Amino acid sequence: MKSTFSRIKLVLATLFVSQLALSAQAEVTSLRVARQYGIGYLQIMVMEHERLVEKHARAQGLGEVTVSWNTYADGAVANDGIISGNLDFVAGGLGSFVILWDRTRDSLGVKGVAALDSMPMLLNTRNPSVKSIKDLTDQDRIAIAGVKISSQAVTLQLASAQAFGDANWSKFDHLTVNMAHPTALQALLSSRSEITAHFASPPFQYDELKHAGVRTVLNSYDVWGGPQTFILAWTTSKFRDQNPKLYAAFLAALVEATDFINNNKSTAAAIYLEMTGENSTSVEGLARMLADPQLRFTLTPENVLKFASFRAGTGVVKTKPDSWKDLFFRDIHYLPGS
Incomplete structure (x- = not known):
């Protein structure tokens, strides 16, 4: 170097x-x-x-x-x-x-x-029924800083196209909630919040994974091929x-x-x-x-x-x-x- x-x-x-x-x-x-x-x-x-x-x-x-x-x-x-x-x-x-x-x-x-x-950006969830994005339903809400625009939002769109076909790239947009990462971390960890998932960034995604019941269902490096x-x-x-x-x-x-x-x-x-x-x-x-x-x-x-x-x-x-x-x-x- x-x-x-x-x-x-x-x-x-x-x-x-x-x-x-x-x-x-x-x-x-x-x-x-x-x-x-x-x-x-x-x-x-x-x-x-x-x-x-x-x-x-x-x-x-x-x-x-x-x-x-x-x-x-x-x-x-x-x-x-x-x-x-x-x-x-x-x-x-x-x-x-x-x-x-x-x-x-x-x-x-x-x-x-x-x-x-x-x-890497990680999509973390506390919903035990969600093992991959294919398990997301209308009952889920995904916190994202910059809905439909941010890197996390676009990564979710590409993952949707890969899983359900190109025409379905925006399949999960309606589940996303605009929220800054620090606030989203707190919301994901709160049982009283509607947020069941957070497409996060370091260090917030790693802090979330320290808590029981939170796990990763999507890694951006896998979606983009590196x-x-x-x-x-x-x-x-x-x-x-x-x-x-x-x-x-x-x-x-x-x-x-x-x-x-x-x-x-x-x-x-x-x-x-x-x-x-x-x-x-x-x-x-x-x-x-x-x-x-x-x-x-x-x-x-x-x-x-x-x-x-x-x-x-x-x-x-x-x-x-x-x-x-x-x-x-x-x-x-x-x-x-x-």
């Missing part, structure tokens, strides 16, 4: 020409970044905690840059912020991203900066063109945060628990979770093209990309994505 320094040099070299072209234009001095909940956003949290964007902005000659970090329960809200100009970078799932990429191709030109990680990008970061072509040095600083910070996590899992776990205030696990326990080989912090997009192609096949998006590179800015095209 290339060192952090080597990869940062590649990033800066790629952006050098655009920086020269726009060198006379003043760049913004504040940056607005959005994320959601869970360890899929750990790089963003490390970037905030260690002030990495500010560090790399100074290295780019931008002086002091103010960064605001925002947390949302729903990716749609963050996308509204990108469209309205109230956010500059969003970290989120493939579901929200692919829709925005498709809808802004002739306007804002939203594209991916890089992947953040590949992680590891898939869980979280990625995106911005607009306009922002990248007008702020090439700040864009480079963000990407360099993301590279450094990724290396930081991969080389310092215990410290990264401590940062996560400090910033979230979660007390369901210890630093040691979370560090062990981060060491799971299925949880990979990587800038390389994985199975993104398959995801976007499925969305195009259902008619949710109009454009079917020819390559994963159509979805991302050229700065990471050297990576072995898919």
Whole structure:
């Protein structure tokens, strides 16, 4: 694996020409970044905690840059912020991203900066009658953060198409309930809640499985045929063109945060628990979770093209990309994505 320094040099070299072209234009001095909940956003949290964007902005000659970090329960809200100009970078799932990429191709030109990680998403249930999704009935309610749109929602749709035929891809949409992951965890574990299942994400899915009667009936890696990008970061072509040095600083910070996590899992776990205030696990326990080989912090997009192609096949998006590179800015095209 290339060192952090080597990869940062590649990033800066790629952006050098655009920086020269726009060198006379003043760049913004504040940056607005959005994320959601869970360890899929750990790089963003490390970037905030260690002030990495500010560090790399100074290295780019931008002086002091103010960064605001925002947390949302729903990716749609963050996308509204990108469209309205109230956010500059969003970290989120493939579901929200692919829709925005498709809808802004002739306007804002939203594209991916890089992947953040590949992680399995688990559909957990407390209903003893449900052994697979084929056992779901109208009596079940599935908590999902971002119904019909999120990565979990789309994974359930593909699993439905695989189990019941392509025409039935939306078979279970009416069973889904929009709910942020922390709230969904509590609802699943409550006998008084209507929620009988939760299509979750780390660490919430693993916390659920610690409780008697909760088990997994679907793993996203099985549905997509292998590891898939869980979280990625995106911005607009306009922002990248007008702020090439700040864009480079963000990407360099993301590279450094990724290396930081991969080389310092215990410290990264401590940062996560400090910033979230979660007390369901210890630093040691979370560090062990981060060491799971299925949880990979990587800038390389994985199975993104398959995801976007499925969305195009259902008619949710109009454009079917020819390559994963159509979805991302050229700065990471050297990576072995898919």
